[in-house]
Amino acid sequence: MAASDATREISLEELRETMVDLEQARRHERQLRFESEGLLEGLQALTEARDTGQVFDKLSRVLRRFVPFEDAFMLLAGASGELRTVRATAPVFEGLHWRAGKMLQRVLDGQIVCVFDLAEVPEWQDQPAAVRNRARSAIHAPLRSETLNAVLVFVHAQPAFFTADQVRLLERFAPLGNQALISIEYRQQLEERARELRAANDALETSHLQLLQSEKMASIGQLAAGVAHEINNPVGFVLSNLGSLAHYLDDFLEVLSAYERLEAELPPSLPGLSALRALKARVDLGYLRRDVLLLLQESHDGCTRVRDIVQDLKDFSRAGGAEVWQAANVEAGLDSTLNITANELKYKAELVKEFAGVPDIECLPSQLNQVFLNLIVNAAQAIEQGGKVWVRTGREGDAIWVEVADDGRGIPAENLGRIFDPFFTTKPVGQGTGLGLALSYGIVRKHNGRIEVDSKPGCGSRFRVWLPIRQVAAGTEETHRRDP
Amino acid sequence: MNIATSWSTATGTRAAFDQAMTRLHDRMGGYPGYLLVYFTESYPAEELHAALAMLPPSVKVQGCSSCLGVMTEEGMHAEDGRALGLLGIRDELGAYGVGAAALAGDPRAAARAALEAALADSGRPGELPDIVWLNAAPGHEEAVLQGVCDVVGRNVPVLGGSAGDNHVAGAWRLLTRQGAAGDAVVVSVMMPALHVSSSFQSGYLPTTSSGIVTSATGRIVHAIDGRPAAAVYREWTGSLLDGVPAAGGNVLSLTTLAPLGRMLGTLGEVPFYTLSHPDALLADGSLSLFAEVAAGEQLVLMTGSKERLVARAGRVARSAIDLGGFAAEAILGAVVVYCAGCMLTVQDRLPDVVAELNNALGGKPFIGIFTFGEQGCMLDGHPSHGNLMISAMVFSE
Numbered sequence: 019m020a021a022s023d024a025t026r027e028i029s030l031e032e033l034r035e036t037m038v039d040l041e042q043a044r045r046h047e048r049q050l051r052f053e054s055e056g057l058l059e060g061l062q063a064l065t066e067a068r069d070t071g072q073v074f075d076k077l078s079r080v081l082r083r084f085v086p087f088e089d090a091f092m093l094l095a096g097a098s099g100e101l102r103t104v105r106a107t108a109p110v111f112e113g114l115h116w117r118a119g120k121m122l123q124r125v126l127d128g129q130i131v132c133v134f135d136l137a138e139v140p141e142w143q144d145q146p147a148a149v150r151n152r153a154r155s156a157i158h159a160p161l162r163s164e165t166l167n168a169v170l171v172f173v174h175a176q177p178a179f180f181t182a183d184q185v186r187l188l189e190r191f192a193p194l195g196n197q198a199l200i201s202i203e204y205r206q207q208l209e210e211r212a213r214e215l216r217a218a219n220d221a222l223e224t225s226h227l228q229l230l231q232s233e234k235m236a237s238i239g240q241l242a243a244g245v246a247h248e249i250n251n252p253v254g255f256v257l258s259n260l261g262s263l264a265h266y267l268d269d270f271l272e273v274l275s276a277y278e279r280l281e282a283e284l285p286p287s288l289p290g291l292s293a294l295r296a297l298k299a300r301v302d303l304g305y306l307r308r309d310v311l312l313l314l315q316e317s318h319d320g321c322t323r324v325r326d327i328v329q330d331l332k333d334f335s336r337a338g339g340a341e342v343w344q345a346a347n348v349e350a351g352l353d354s355t356l357n358i359t360a361n362e363l364k365y366k367a368e369l370v371k372e373f374a375g376v377p378d379i380e381c382l383p384s385q386l387n388q389v390f391l392n393l394i395v396n397a398a399q400a401i402e403q404g405g406k407v408w409v410r411t412g413r414e415g416d417a418i419w420v421e422v423a424d425d426g427r428g429i430p431a432e433n434l435g436r437i438f439d440p441f442f443t444t445k446p447v448g449q450g451t452g453l454g455l456a457l458s459y460g461i462v463r464k465h466n467g468r469i470e471v472d473s474k475p476g477c478g479s480r481f482r483v484w485l486p487i488r489q490v491a492a493g494t495e496e497t498h499r500r501d502p
Numbered sequence: 503m504n505i506a507t508s509w510s511t512a513t514g515t516r517a518a519f520d521q522a523m524t525r526l527h528d529r530m531g532g533y534p535g536y537l538l539v540y541f542t543e544s545y546p547a548e549e550l551h552a553a554l555a556m557l558p559p560s561v562k563v564q565g566c567s568s569c570l571g572v573m574t575e576e577g578m579h580a581e582d583g584r585a586l587g588l589l590g591i592r593d594e595l596g597a598y599g600v601g602a603a604a605l606a607g608d609p610r611a612a613a614r615a616a617l618e619a620a621l622a623d624s625g626r627p628g629e630l631p632d633i634v635w636l637n638a639a640p641g642h643e644e645a646v647l648q649g650v651c652d653v654v655g656r657n658v659p660v661l662g663g664s665a666g667d668n669h670v671a672g673a674w675r676l677l678t679r680q681g682a683a684g685d686a687v688v689v690s691v692m693m694p695a696l697h698v699s700s701s702f703q704s705g706y707l708p709t710t711s712s713g714i715v716t717s718a719t720g721r722i723v724h725a726i727d728g729r730p731a732a733a734v735y736r737e738w739t740g741s742l743l744d745g746v747p748a749a750g751g752n753v754l755s756l757t758t759l760a761p762l763g764r765m766l767g768t769l770g771e772v773p774f775y776t777l778s779h780p781d782a783l784l785a786d787g788s789l790s791l792f793a794e795v796a797a798g799e800q801l802v803l804m805t806g807s808k809e810r811l812v813a814r815a816g817r818v819a820r821s822a823i824d825l826g827g828f829a830a831e832a833i834l835g836a837v838v839v840y841c842a843g844c845m846l847t848v849q850d851r852l853p854d855v856v857a858e859l860n861n862a863l864g865g866k867p868f869i870g871i872f873t874f875g876e877q878g879c880m881l882d883g884h885p886s887h888g889n890l891m892i893s894a895m896v897f898s899e
Contacts, residue, residue: 034707034772035817038881040769042825121629131629134654138621138628178655182632 053187053458056084060191064198070166073198074105077170081191085184087172089152092473094165095126104168109146116141125158125169130192132157155179159188163199179358180476224460253328257321260367264314269309309375327357343489346383347375348390348420349411355390356409362398363407369422372410378488385461386485393422393456393481400426400479417467425478434473466490503517503596503696505897506530507574507589507837507867511581513648515549518586523556526588533558534590536598536690539565539677540572541870541874543667547675547682554679562600562623564690565677566871568635569666569842571852575860575871578852583668589837589869591897592654599624602678602688605788609642609687611803614648618687620699621653624691631691632655633698635837637676638687640874643887644794646687647877651885660885661700661895663839663873673875694897696834699826702878702893704777704804705814705844709801711738721778723789723859726801730787735762735780738803750783755783757781758847761890763804764795776880777804779843779889792875792889803838806890812851815870816858819894823862828898830864836896838870840876843890845872863896 070092078090084367091106092115101116118126119141125131133156135502136142142150153173157180161168174180284291356369361370397407401424410421429437437443439460462469471478508525508642510518527533532826537557542548547567554563571580572587579585591598601619603612617634621627634654638646650660665674692698713734717724723731732750736743739760739844746753763775778801782790794802819836838859848855859868 038769041772042769042881121626133628134630134658135628144626178630178657179658180630182630182659185630205696358678415726 021431038245038269049183053086053190056080056187057190057194059083060194061288064194065200069202070168070199071105073161073195073202074170076195077105077191077195077198078172078175078501081172081188084187085157085172085180086174087180090172092161092172093122093169093485095169099170107153108361110152114145114149117144120167123157125160126167128160128162130157130159130185130188132180132182134180136173151175156189157185159200161192161195163196163203165203166199172446224456228455249328250326253321253325256326257318260314262317264318267310267314274303274307284495285355306481343380343382345378346366346381346386347376348381348383348386348418349376349484351383351387352390352409352411352420355387355394359391359394359398362395366403367398367401367405367407370406370408372408374410374412376411377487380489381465381485382461386465389458389461390420390422392458393483396421396454397424397479399422402426407455413487415486417484419482419484421480421482423478428475428479429471429473430475433441434471438469441470451457503593503834504530504865504898505589505591506534507573507576507587507835509574509576509579509585509587510764511584512584513584515545516553518545519550519553519586520556520836522586522588523553523715527559530590532592532848533561534592534593534617535561535594536692537561537563537565538589538602539563539586540588540869541677542570542572542583543673543675544582545586547677547759550586550677551679551682554677555600555892557679557701559803560596562677562690563677563680564600564635564637564688566663566688567667567673567675569872569874570668570846573608573838573840573852573856573859574869575856575863575865575868581829582839583644587869587871589644589867591835593694593696595689595692597624597626599626600678600688600763601690602676602680602683602686605639605642605646605687605848608884609645610649612687613646613689614652614807616687617653617691618651620689625730626693626695629693631658631693632730633690633692633700634658634660634662635690635895636660636687636877637689638662638664638680639674639676639685640664640666640792643877645876647885647887649687650689656884658885659700659879660877660878661702661837661879662877663838663871663893664875664877666874667844667871670874671807689792691799697826697828697898698895699822699828699898700893700895701818701821701825702822702876702880702888702891703818704775704888704889705810706761706763706777708773708807709738709803712800715797715801718795718799719828721791721794722784723795723801724787724790732783732787733790734748735783735789735803736759746783750785750842754779754781756845756847757806759806761804761806762791762795762868763802764799765802766880766886767882775802775804776886777890778887780843781791781824793887798845806885808848808851811848812893813856813858814844815840815855815894816862818892819859819862819868819896822894822896823898825897826896828897830894832899833864833866834897834899835866836863836868836894838868839873839876839878839890839891840870841876841890842872842874844892849854 042415060077060080063080064073067073067076074092089108089111090110091103093101094104095101099118101118101122103111103114106112116122121131121139133139136150136156138152146220152175154177155177159170161170193206405425408423412419433444439457460468462483466489467483467485470482506526508522508529510522510837511520512521569581571578573587574587579587599620600623601616603616605612624759633655634650645814646662648683665676667673675682676688678688713726715723715726726734742760743753757780761777761779763777765773766776767774772808776793778793778795780789780791782792789897819838823833873888875887876893877887877892878886878891878893880886
């Protein structure tokens with residue numbers, strides 16, 4: 019009977035223990051599922067966060083379901099060791115400064131700290147009464163990444179409100195928040211690197227275009243030099259011959275005058291005289307004497323002009339592939355450029371030159387000529403008919419300036435910020451590449467100068483190029499290195 | 503971070519303390535930061551307090567007297583009623599604080615004062631402890647627990663045991679570095695860098711005998727279902743108290759396996775009880791218990807067995823490990839509270855109790871004390887006081 023009772027008791031005890039175990043396992047499973055759901059929700063929310071503020075917003079929204087706090091805020095540790103509130107669910111917690119006392123220091127070191135009575139904690143005693151009245155207990159959780167050290171604070175007006183279970187839940191959430199921050203920082207770093215890469219790529223493309231243009235200019239320079247050489251020789255001997263011819267003609271005309279004086283003394287009956295006079299009348303010798311000199315002068319002038327144009331072409335593209343930094347006068351360069359662009363200007367605009375007699379500057383002359391050419395051609399193209407183009411120079415201190423202005427159509431305000439962008443153009447297809455001003459900008463930058471633009475639609479534009487007279491040592495060396 | 507225990511049954515308080523402390527120091531490779539000192543009344547607490555002066559000032563100490571002996575992983579230690587056991591914790595990253603106060607007629611206020619002193623001593627004022635470890639003189643545990651909850655609320659695990667003596671003669675003592683006293687409460691707050699988990703259970707089953715308390719004063723039940731409580735209890739227990747005169751008398755040793763249970767709640771469909779140990783039948787027909795009851799509460803006769811009491815300690819330790827989710831290899835040590843009444847019932851089986859505990863804890867260091875009242879969190883998660891209970895506090899990496 020006793021054995022039977024013992025068996026019954028053991029069986030009952032086992033049954034009871036099994037039921038208790040089952041119920042505890044069920045509770046444990048419910049708690050785990052609850053926490054897992056929270057973690058999943060948190061994970062989903064945090065993957066959408068794009069910055070620290072969003073991490074706080076989303077994390078606190080999800081956590082409120084599991085840790086029923088009344089208010090929350092985020093403290094950010096500064097370099098001085100002090101913390102400040104950077105985000106809060108209620109204005110009373112905004113803009114607060116906190117000293118990192120022992121409690122907050124442990125949180126910054128990675129520990130979650132639950133306080134059941136904030137009145138006992140020195141960091142909280144420093145805070146205004148309005149804050150202390152609203153928060154009597156709190157959980158402080160660290161939120162850390164490689165560069166950021168923050169503290170999430172969840173508060174409640176009731177003392178001893180938070181439990182160890184809630185602390186455990188936050189311990190599970192903490193790595194999630196930290197990971198979200200790290201991901202955001204990586205993403206921001208990647209975006210920054212992508213921006214740098216794009217900028218480097220743009221710079222490379224501009225350099226490449228400049229190189230192409232330089233090579234093109236070098237080719238044109240070589241071509242021009244060859245053509246100039248070929249033209250210069252015949253033009254030279256034509257000019258020389260014309261000079262000789264003029265002398266010879268003077269002699270012929272002198273002899274002819276002597277013959278005419280003699281003719282006047284001859285008897286009219288002299289045989290052949292009447293035929294000679296008829297011939298003189300037929301060829302209009304008087305006209306020929308006047309016109310031959312005129313023709314000769316015009317031929318000389320024409321040849322001289324051909325010689326000058328060839329010289330300008332040589333000057334303009336003198337750089338070729340071997341241009342070196344040298345002292346040069348920009349007004350001479352402007353003259354050469356204006357000669358080349360004369361045809362572009364003469365039918366639509368009046369050219370006004372106002373040169374101040376600026377000193378020579380240290381520069382790459384052919385590249386500056388390219389800048390002037392772009393500005394002058396743009397000025398001409400901005401004018402429909404009957405306009406004016408001003409080309410001025412001046413000096414201020416250690417710099418000179420070159421100004422090209424027109425009274426053409428002007429540049430709309432919305433385009434002003436883009437005119438130096440590569441490939442930006444408002445010209446019809448085929449009439450502009452959009453590279454002129456971009457290359458000009460690059461060249462002026464290379465000279466340690468700058469370009470100012472002033473434009474008003476309907477009134478015209480003014481481009482002023484500032485250039486230092488002397489390149490500073492480092493910049494000069496750098497520039498020289500880049501431009502062999 | 504480590505935990506170690508040591509013990510001594512040497513003659514002479516100082517000799518026993520020195521021997522145990524030397525062993526502990528050797529095992530830990532230095533002094534602990536936090537030290538539990540449990541001893542039988544044969545070692546006067548005042549002499550132990552004097553011995554504590556040899557420790558570095560940074561060592562925080564809590565202790566109390568245990569009934570007839572102490573347990574460690576090395577066995578049950580008692581020699582002619584003498585035993586001293588130590589458990590040391592080195593946890594440089596954690597925080598521990600100890601406070602004490604004289605009960606002085608207001609146990610609730612004393613508990614508040616002791617806990618506030620412990621929090622201040624931890625260096626982390628206002629912070630929620632992971633666990634509150636409590637020893638107090640027996641008799642006012644409910645009020646002491648209320649005082650603890652006044653400060654930290656009801657969500658913090660509170661664990662502990664009431665000081666015992668060898669002859670239930672009021673010779674119990676409480677000990678801290680501040681002094682030793684018989685009518686006091688001592689409290690530690692623990693905020694360890696390691697993990698801690700606890701369990702609090704009894705080894706008893708409910709019977710079908712039950713009734714409603716119709717009249718009670720504190721720990722004295724005057725009437726159950728309108729009838730004298732002593733008579734009702736005699737009826738429920740059959741012949742158990744036949745040897746007790748009609749005028750009443752001490753029944754403590756007879757009723758260990760037949761305590762009264764008060765249902766605290768249910769876990770699923772399983773009711774769980776806190777136990778009250780009847781210690782005397784009074785001449786006026788009342789029944790004296792070791793825990794308070796109130797009119798309107800249902801009392802259920804519980805039944806126990808030696809086998810269950812032997813096995814229960816290991817089961818409680820395993821429950822704490824499971825609740826903490828601890829891996830066996832990560833366990834660092836444990837503190838076990840075992841009701842002195844239960845201990846007296848299984849006195850000849852105490853080596854088996856130690857074996858059960860070693861089996862559950864994987865042979866890791868533990869100290870076990872025998873108390874006159876146990877405190878812990880029942881399945882509802884709130885602190886409560888009970889008799890004939892067993893609790894375990896397990897530390898893990």
